[in-house]
Amino acid sequence: xxxxxxxxxxxxxHRVGLNxxxxxxxxxxxxxxxxxxxAGSGAFFADADYQDAGAQIVYDGEExxxxxxxxxxxxxxxxxxxxxxxxxxxxxxxxxxxVAGPEIVAALRERKATLIGYEMIEDDEGEAPVLMPFSEMAxxxxxxxxxxxxxxxxxxxxxxxxxxxxxxxxxxxxxGAGRVSRTAARHALQIGAHVVVIGNDVTNLQRxxxxxxxxxxxxxxxxxxxxxxxxxxxxxxGAVRIRGGRSPFLVSEDMVRGMKRGSIILDVSxxxxxxxxxxxxxxxxxxxxxxxxxxxYCVPNMTANVARTASRALASAALPYLLGLxxxxxETALRQDPGLARGxxxxxxxxxxxxxxxxxxxxxxxxxxxxxx
Numbered sequence: 001x002x003x004x005x006x007x008x009x010x011x012x013x014h015r016v017g018l019n020x021x022x023x024x025x026x027x028x029x030x031x032x033x034x035x036x037x038x039a040g041s042g043a044f045f046a047d048a049d050y051q052d053a054g055a056q057i058v059y060d061g062e063e064x065x066x067x068x069x070x071x072x073x074x075x076x077x078x079x080x081x082x083x084x085x086x087x088x089x090x091x092x093x094x095x096x097x098x099v100a101g102p103e104i105v106a107a108l109r110e111r112k113a114t115l116i117g118y119e120m121i122e123d124d125e126g127e128a129p130v131l132m133p134f135s136e137m138a139x140x141x142x143x144x145x146x147x148x149x150x151x152x153x154x155x156x157x158x159x160x161x162x163x164x165x166x167x168x169x170x171x172x173x174x175x176g177a178g179r180v181s182r183t184a185a186r187h188a189l190q191i192g193a194h195v196v197v198i199g200n201d202v203t204n205l206q207r208x209x210x211x212x213x214x215x216x217x218x219x220x221x222x223x224x225x226x227x228x229x230x231x232x233x234x235x236x237x238g239a240v241r242i243r244g245g246r247s248p249f250l251v252s253e254d255m256v257r258g259m260k261r262g263s264i265i266l267d268v269s270x271x272x273x274x275x276x277x278x279x280x281x282x283x284x285x286x287x288x289x290x291x292x293x294x295x296x297y298c299v300p301n302m303t304a305n306v307a308r309t310a311s312r313a314l315a316s317a318a319l320p321y322l323l324g325l326x327x328x329x330x331e332t333a334l335r336q337d338p339g340l341a342r343g344x345x346x347x348x349x350x351x352x353x354x355x356x357x358x359x360x361x362x363x364x365x366x367x368x369x370x371x372x373x
Contacts, residue, residue, distance in 0.1 A: 001326050004068030005035045006061040010075050012284040014042025014307035015314065017072035017093065020053040022315035022322070027054025031326050034068065036061045043307040070325055074314065075301065076100060082107035088348065090114040090330045092322065094131075097345055097356055098246040099273045105351070105360060112349035114330050118318060120244055120353075121343035129339075130321070132179055133313035137303045138239070139183025142266045143191070145302075146172070146235045149264045149288060149295050156295060157262035159234055163192025171196065173233035175226075175250055175275060177204035177218075180239035180268050185216050188235075196229055221250070230255045238267040238275040244345075245355045246273040253277045253292075261293035271300040335371050347371075 003026055005017045016039050018026075027033050033055040037047060047057045058064050065071065065084045073093030077085075082104055085091070088111075095117035097105065108115055118130040128135075143161065150156035150170070159170050172188040174181045177199030188195045189212060196217040199205055205218040219225055230236060230251060236259070240247045247269040256265070256278045267279040274280075278291045282298045284305050289296050303310040321340050324333040334341040345353045350365045357364035 001069045001329075002032045002034065002067050003070045003072060003322075003326060004064040005033070005039055005055075005072050006064045006081075007036045007039045008074050009078055009081070010301060010304075012304060013075065013301055014304050015074045015301075015311045016040040016043050016045060016307075017074050017314070018322075019043070019311050019315040020045055020049040020055075021312075022319045023050055023055045024053035025319060026322065026326055029323070029327065032056065034058045034064045036064055040311070042304075043311040045308075045311070070322070072318075072322065074304075074311075076104065079103040079107045082111060082113070085111040085113055088112050088114075090116065090325060092116045092118065092318065092325075094118045094134075094271075095120075095345060096271050097353075098242075098244065098359060099271070102360055105346075105356075105362070108346055109349045109351070113346060114344065114348055115346040116321075116325075116340070116343045117244070117345055118314075118343065120345070121321060122339045124339065128179075130314070130317040133317055134303055134310065135179035136183050137306060137310060137313070138268050139180045140187060141302055141306070142180070142184050142237050142239075142268055143172075143187045145266060145287075145297050146237070146264055149297060150234065150262075154295075155262065155288075155290060156264060157234060157260065161188075161191060161193060161235070169194045170234040171229075171232055172235045172237065173198065173229050174237045174239065175199070175221075176239040176241065176269075177201045177208060178239060178241055180241075181237070182208060184237050184239065186212070189216055193235075196233075198225060198229065223252075226250060227255050227258065231258045231260075233259065234263050236263070236265045236276075238265065238269050238279075240269045240275040242272065244353055245359075247275045249275060249277045251276040251278075256294055257292045259292070259294050262295070264295040264297065266297045268302070270298040274298065331371065334367065341367050341371070 035055045147161040150159045152158040172193045269275040352367040
């Protein structure tokens with residue numbers, strides 16, 4: 001099989017779809033791995049590293065896309081790249097199609113592509129094993145960015161995100177009780193913040209409460225409660241994930257107006273559209289904006305700024321699935337691994353994801369029917 005790794009097209013994207021270690025595993029099994037020149041440079045992987053791992057360096061990204069049976073990406077490809085795909089190719093990456101335009105879906109359908117979203121793959125426990133390390137990193141980074149932008153010179157309230165004797169601790173409000181939220185809550189508690197987690201998942205809220213012996217306040221979501229706690233928060237971290245769909249707006253513009261001047265919102269859900277009404281996507285180069293006196297940090301690919309760690313984590317988490325796809329082909333791999341099959345948005349040009357089909361008003365065929373099971 002020909003496996004391709006092209007340079008990511010999103011601005012300020014430093015991550016890469018395969019690192020040299022994963023490349024060596026695939027090439028060692030006899031597969032041809034094509035890597036675009038300098039595709040790994042943002043993560044400090046040199047072309048020579050890939051060549052030593054058995055890859056062929058290609059200087060034309062379009063050639064890689066046209067030749068690859070399996071295209072390994074970080075983010076989704078754009079409509080122009082989709083039109084270049086080899087008919088029947090499989091594309092893996094964080095797709096987040098709920099916030100993509102219909103053009104990309106139309107182009108992929110035309111090329112009879114199979115589209116697998118790393119964010120959708122599930123293991124036997126219902127966890128998202130490829131997304132998991134990115135959620136952990138996002139939880140770490142959210143606290144780092146919050147600490148920075150609370151400083152006066154960054155426009156913040158002039159607050160130390162931590163515990164200082166004789167000074168009340170800052171309040172960190174976290175929306176959602178998933179992996180990002182649990183990581184952020186743990187680190188916020190460790191540095192001495194007053195931490196409040198609001199979510200809908202009672203089981204996860206109980207888990208957070210028990211793991212931290214009740215030192216983290218856990219609250220079942222409700223608009224009146226959100227309004228109460230956003231008004232006292234110094235930091236709001238939005239980390240609400242809807243599997244395969246768009247995040248709902250939980251924090252209204254009126255709630256943002258009611259927040260303290262110089263407080264900060266970090267909308268980690270922005271890659272799924274955001275959970276704060278005033279959010280809009282920003283970039284690593286220009287990561288924040290101010291609205292109603294509140295700083296907003298809304299970078300969809302925030303882990304691209306720790307590209308080496310992120311690329312290594314992606315390769316480690318995705319490699320078992322990529323090996324299955326490369327060794328057996330998409331049809332057999334999807335039949336053998338139901339968790340991988342749950343990650344499929346599209347199979348050979350047929351849409352299989354019901355929520356996406358409903359959003360785009362397109363017909364959907366269950367993956368089980370297409371696989372003949």
